[in-house]
Amino acid sequence: MELLDNQGKVQRAVPSVSLPRQAPVLSYDQELDLVQVEVSGQKVWLDSMTVRVEPPLHVVDLPCEKLIQNQAEDQQNNATIGFGAGCKK
Structure with missing residues (x-):
C-alpha cells in the first residue's frame, strides 16, 4: 500500500497487512x-481507490432499483456487472 503526502506523491510503500x-x-x-488516516501515530494520506471507506465517499443519486440490470454473467467475457457500493438503494 502506498502512503502519500498531501499532494498525492508517494512517500513510501508498506505491506497492507501492516x-x-x-481507521x-x-x-x-x-x-x-x-x-487521511493515522498509521502508527503518523498522519498519512491514501488514495481513496485503494481503500474501502464506510459509508462510501461517493454516493450516486440514481434510482438503482429502476435501472436496467444486466444478466448475472456476461457470456462473452465472464464478468459480472453491478451498481456498486456507492449506489443509493
Missing part, C-alpha cells in the same frame, strides 16, 4: 481524492 483494518478518516481531499 496497516490497521479499520477513522481524519480528512478527505475531494480534489485529489485522498483520505
Whole structure:
C-alpha cells in the first residue's frame, strides 16, 4: 500500500497487512481524492481507490432499483456487472 503526502506523491510503500483494518478518516481531499488516516501515530494520506471507506465517499443519486440490470454473467467475457457500493438503494 502506498502512503502519500498531501499532494498525492508517494512517500513510501508498506505491506497492507501492516496497516490497521479499520481507521477513522481524519480528512478527505475531494480534489485529489485522498483520505487521511493515522498509521502508527503518523498522519498519512491514501488514495481513496485503494481503500474501502464506510459509508462510501461517493454516493450516486440514481434510482438503482429502476435501472436496467444486466444478466448475472456476461457470456462473452465472464464478468459480472453491478451498481456498486456507492449506489443509493
